[in-house]
Amino acid sequence: MARLFTRQRGAGGGILVHLNELGRSLVLDTAQRVAAAERGEEPAWAALLASPVDPSRADDPIVTLGRQRDMASNAELVVLTVAEDHLSDAEAWAWLSTLQVALRGLADEHAVTDDDALSAAPPDVRERVQSLQTLLFALASCL
Amino acid sequence: MAPHPPEAAQPSVIVEPERSTSTSTVAQHTWDVVVWNDPVTPMSVVVVVFRRIFGYSTGRCTQLMLRVHHEGRAVVWSGRRERAEEYCVRVQVAGLRCTIEVTA
Numbered sequence: 001m002a003r004l005f006t007r008q009r010g011a012g013g014g015i016l017v018h019l020n021e022l023g024r025s026l027v028l029d030t031a032q033r034v035a036a037a038e039r040g041e042e043p044a045w046a047a048l049l050a051s052p053v054d055p056s057r058a059d060d061p062i063v064t065l066g067r068q069r070d071m072a073s074n075a076e077l078v079v080l081t082v083a084e085d086h087l088s089d090a091e092a093w094a095w096l097s098t099l100q101v102a103l104r105g106l107a108d109e110h111a112v113t114d115d116d117a118l119s120a121a122p123p124d125v126r127e128r129v130q131s132l133q134t135l136l137f138a139l140a141s142c143l
Numbered sequence: 144m145a146p147h148p149p150e151a152a153q154p155s156v157i158v159e160p161e162r163s164t165s166t167s168t169v170a171q172h173t174w175d176v177v178v179w180n181d182p183v184t185p186m187s188v189v190v191v192v193f194r195r196i197f198g199y200s201t202g203r204c205t206q207l208m209l210r211v212h213h214e215g216r217a218v219v220w221s222g223r224r225e226r227a228e229e230y231c232v233r234v235q236v237a238g239l240r241c242t243i244e245v246t247a
Contacts, residue, residue: 053231054243063232070236093195100188100238107183114182133185140187143195 004138008086015092015142017085024082026131027095030102031078037105038072045105074098089143096139103132172245174227176220179240180211192237193219196230221246 004023006016019027037045049071053059074094081091110125112118118126178189186208193204197220210217220230227243234241 051235051240052242053228053235056244060228063228067232067236070232074236096188096191097237100184100192101236102238103183104181104238104240107181112183118182129183133183136188137185140185140191143191 004135005092005142007142012086014089015087015139017087023135026128027078027099027135028082030132031075031082031098034098034102034105035072035075035079038068038075042105044109048101048105048108071097071101075101092139092143096136096143099132099136099139103129103136106132172224173221174224174243175218175246176227176230176234177216177242177244178207178211178219178234179242180215181240184239186212189239192234192239196233196237 002018004018006018008014008016033042036042037049040046049068050064053063074097077091077094078098081087081095084091087095106112106125106129110117110121112121112125112129118129121129178193189208189211190201190204193199193207194201197204199207207217207219219234220227224243231241231243
């Protein structure tokens with residue numbers, strides 16, 4: 001199986017991206033969806049994005065805003081770098097974080113709570129979950 | 144606005160030692176950062192997130208990840224509330240399920 005990402009050794013470091021157009025378009029679409037969710041345009045992902053830090057009380061609004069800002073910044077960085085063949089470690093981290101947020105959002109949206117639920121999910125959802133998992137697995141092996 | 148009264152003008156009866164002790168105890172609570180299992184996140188992603196955010200060794204991150212996987216949750220850091228909150232937000236931004244709670 002062809003590698004999707006490889007760590008570049010030497011002075012420059014960072015991650016080389018070997019994704020084809022289809023892979024890049026999946027990453028772009030995913031990042032745009034996370035960014036849209038941060039703007040409140042993905043109600044199905046609202047619970048994920050508003051997960052409390054301390055369930056025993058309401059979160060400090062400053063903490064909530066900080067989290068939203070960081071998630072949105074990561075997603076925007078992915079959109080900006082999606083065509084790149086080389087990512088810095090910080091950019092690769094933004095990719096990993098954004099793809100992971102999207103994976104959890106997708107799982108929550110379609111009530112994928114275990115392997116059985118994933119097997120029973122519509123084919124397009126299952127394929128998307130598995131594609132995101134493949135990208136994440138490949139990226140994590142380089143970080 | 145009235146300034147603080149001088150020390151000599153404060154009768155000792157206004158000091159409330161019990162309340163003072165209680166406030167101090169609350170401030171000294173230790174808080175746990177708890178990461179929760181979810182069915183879709185690749186194990187290697189959890190290890191990478193722990194390593195990057197907490198700076199632990201890969202071995203320790205793997206142990207914590209396995210505890211999350213098998214027990215449904217794991218305490219990954221304990222300490223002051225502000226720091227716990229900061230760590231929790233960073234883990235959430237990385238896409239994992241995470242909360243904080245007072246150490247039992």
